[in-house]
Amino acid sequence: MRSALNDDGMDRVERLVAELRAIERLNVDYWRKDGPETYEMLGLLARRERRAEILSQLLTLTPRLTEGMGRPWVSRKSNQRAKGKAGVSVGFSGNLK
Numbered sequence: 001m002r003s004a005l006n007d008d009g010m011d012r013v014e015r016l017v018a019e020l021r022a023i024e025r026l027n028v029d030y031w032r033k034d035g036p037e038t039y040e041m042l043g044l045l046a047r048r049e050r051r052a053e054i055l056s057q058l059l060t061l062t063p064r065l066t067e068g069m070g071r072p073w074v075s076r077k078s079n080q081r082a083k084g085k086a087g088v089s090v091g092f093s094g095n096l097k
Helices: 002-032 038-065
Strands: none
16 A cells, blocks of 8 residues: 555656656746747746645655655765865865875
8 A cells, every 4th residue: 555655646746757757848938038028928927836735845855755765865975075085185275185
């Protein structure tokens, strides 16, 4: 039952992401026009509203889908920075070491 819920949730996320991409394409077309018509400006405003709704829905869906998975979007940073092995370093005088 849990996997079916996750599959339904993933389908919904995929649909919302596809809608966000379509909104982005339409917005790019809008901004490329020199003198957009009034109906095009109203469309832009409606798309902005819908985009905010979609992002809100994605934020509520995502925690439920990743429950028990930890944080898959968080990656560990390399220890090289902490150890100073990142390559070229610059001293306070500005000279390369």
